Amino acid sequence: MTKSDTKTTPPGAPKTARGARTRAKILQAAEEAFGSMGYHQAGVSDITRTAGVAQGTFYTYFASKEDTLRELVRDMGQKLRAHLASEVKNARSRIEAEGLGLKAFLQYVAANPSLYRVLQEAQFVDESIYREYYESFGRGYLRMLANATSKGEIRPGNDEVRIWALMGLSNFLGLRFALWEQDVPFDEIVDTITDLLNRGIALGSKG
Amino acid sequence: MTKSDTKTTPPGAPKTARGARTRAKILQAAEEAFGSMGYHQAGVSDITRTAGVAQGTFYTYFASKEDTLRELVRDMGQKLRAHLASEVKNARSRIEAEGLGLKAFLQYVAANPSLYRVLQEAQFVDESIYREYYESFGRGYLRMLANATSKGEIRPGNDEVRIWALMGLSNFLGLRFALWEQDVPFDEIVDTITDLLNRGIALGSKG
Numbered sequence: 001m002t003k004s005d006t007k008t009t010p011p012g013a014p015k016t017a018r019g020a021r022t023r024a025k026i027l028q029a030a031e032e033a034f035g036s037m038g039y040h041q042a043g044v045s046d047i048t049r050t051a052g053v054a055q056g057t058f059y060t061y062f063a064s065k066e067d068t069l070r071e072l073v074r075d076m077g078q079k080l081r082a083h084l085a086s087e088v089k090n091a092r093s094r095i096e097a098e099g100l101g102l103k104a105f106l107q108y109v110a111a112n113p114s115l116y117r118v119l120q121e122a123q124f125v126d127e128s129i130y131r132e133y134y135e136s137f138g139r140g141y142l143r144m145l146a147n148a149t150s151k152g153e154i155r156p157g158n159d160e161v162r163i164w165a166l167m168g169l170s171n172f173l174g175l176r177f178a179l180w181e182q183d184v185p186f187d188e189i190v191d192t193i194t195d196l197l198n199r200g201i202a203l204g205s206k207g
Numbered sequence: 208m209t210k211s212d213t214k215t216t217p218p219g220a221p222k223t224a225r226g227a228r229t230r231a232k233i234l235q236a237a238e239e240a241f242g243s244m245g246y247h248q249a250g251v252s253d254i255t256r257t258a259g260v261a262q263g264t265f266y267t268y269f270a271s272k273e274d275t276l277r278e279l280v281r282d283m284g285q286k287l288r289a290h291l292a293s294e295v296k297n298a299r300s301r302i303e304a305e306g307l308g309l310k311a312f313l314q315y316v317a318a319n320p321s322l323y324r325v326l327q328e329a330q331f332v333d334e335s336i337y338r339e340y341y342e343s344f345g346r347g348y349l350r351m352l353a354n355a356t357s358k359g360e361i362r363p364g365n366d367e368v369r370i371w372a373l374m375g376l377s378n379f380l381g382l383r384f385a386l387w388e389q390d391v392p393f394d395e396i397v398d399t400i401t402d403l404l405n406r407g408i409a410l411g412s413k414g
Contacts, residue, residue, distance in 0.1 A: 038331065095409050121331060124245065131387065134379075154408045161380070161391060161399040162408065168379025169372040172341075176371045180338065184368060192368040199407045201361045201369065202302050 011063050023061045026051045027075050030068045035114025039069060039121045070129050073122050076115055077133050081140060083108060094148030098166070099194040105170055106186045109178035116179055138163050169193065218270050230268045232258045234282050237275045242321025246276060246328045277336050280329050283322055284340050288347060290315060301355030305373070306401040312377055313393045316385035323386055345370050376400065 014020045029051035033042035044065050048058050062068045087104035091097035109115060123130035141163040148154045173193070177184050221227045236258035240249035251272050255265050269275045294311035298304035316322060330337035348370040355361045380400070384391050 093409075120327065124328060124331075134383075152410055155410050157402060157408065158391070158395060158399040161384070161396050162403070164379045164383045165376040165400060165403065168375040168377070168382075170375070172371045172375025172378065173368070175375075176341075177368070184365070188365060189368050192365040193372060195364060196369070196372065196403075197407050198409045200403060200405045201364065202300075202405045203359055203362050 011059060011061050011067070014061065019061075022051075022053060022057060026053060026058060026061060026068070027072050030072050031076070031114055031118060034069065034072070034118045034121065039065075039118075039125060044068075066125055069118070069122055069125055073119060073129050073133050074136075076118065077136055080105075080108060080115070081137065094144065094151075094153045095194060095197050097144070098197055099190045102170055102173070102193055103186050103190045106174055106178045106189065109174040110182065113179060116175065134164075134167060137167060141166065218266060218268050218274070221268065226268075229258075229260060229264060233260060233265060233268060233275070234279050237279050238283070238321055238325060241276065241279070241325045241328065246272075246325075246332060251275075273332055276325070276329055276332055280326060280336050280340050281343075283325065284343055287312075287315060287322070288344065301351065301358075301360045302401060302404050304351070305404055306397045309377055309380070309400055310393050310397045313381055313385045313396065316381040317389065320386060323382065341371075341374060344374060348373065 014023045026047060029047045029049075030042075032050055033046045037046065042065075044055065044058060047065075047068065048055055051058075062071065084101050084104050088097040088100045091100050119130060119133060122133075138160075142159055145154065145159040145162060149156050149159070173189055177186070177189055221230045233254060236254045236256075237249075239257055240253045244253065249272075251262065251265060254272075254275065255262055258265075269278065291308050291311050295304040295307045298307050326337060326340060329340075345367075349366055352361065352366040352369060356363050356366070380396055384393070384396055
């Protein structure tokens, strides 16, 4: 690629480690700005000021504020998934992994309150950003359930329906018990959900 | 109450059947306006035009656009709860009621797509509107689970955690399978969730 080609390349993935750090710094600043001021209030100048970069640098990596939001949501999703994967890697079964994953998720939400705000607001900027977030999450989840079914850990069933139920369940538990009020210990929440996944809530369930 | 007292009464509940109809017509128009244009784009004049009422009439019942949103969300919640209650009234057990309620909810979301948009957007106007919606829902849900536990239909457990899990599960199933894409029959969704509530998803669950 010649120098003039580089000049006309649209903004995007950085080509050097230093570029990757700058891009990450901009996304971090965008998360702070969108999380505290809201997407509509926050301007590109708020992001560049917080990140300590020039406007020109911003536009090297992002085409627009909306592009930043889309990349930020992708980045938040990847970070959360990587964090959860590392927290559940020693689980001995899918149900145990669900419990460990839920606990890690609740802790993550408590530590990263802007996750919900940015994500919820994204659906009003472009619903596809929000939808892509959960669809990416769902694809990984679907593979984990299929894997657990093949290992005989969970009963075969409609996993597409199950994963949306499980994502919704985690989402509302995070909202209520990690973001709004932390009035129930996370372990108690995990125990309740593990019990639900192990044997339902109907009396006459085994045990 | 003298005539002058009436004049200084803040806007609020209508005192006549005709007033109640007018108020309902304004809320219906607000739902259309917020649902199609979004809350921030929609003005009081859009609401009054659709409702076919004068601005003065609007302010007889509502203090502001935000007040209308709060009342609309309350009204939507009450209507949905009344609808679900009527749909599950013949259920022979709590688990059967959960299934019937989920099916009725999915049908309701498909028929009333503005429900999600109005509700989601409300959290950025005033989070308490959004929170109150789910807390009202939750209070009724909590009573139903306590009642089912006392009748021996479900195992005792942390029902506060369970209701948020159940509300989250329904919310995401509605979003994915009623609002975004209707590619899985509602009965299949209901069967999957009924099975989850009856015996969990772990293999080794009864049955």
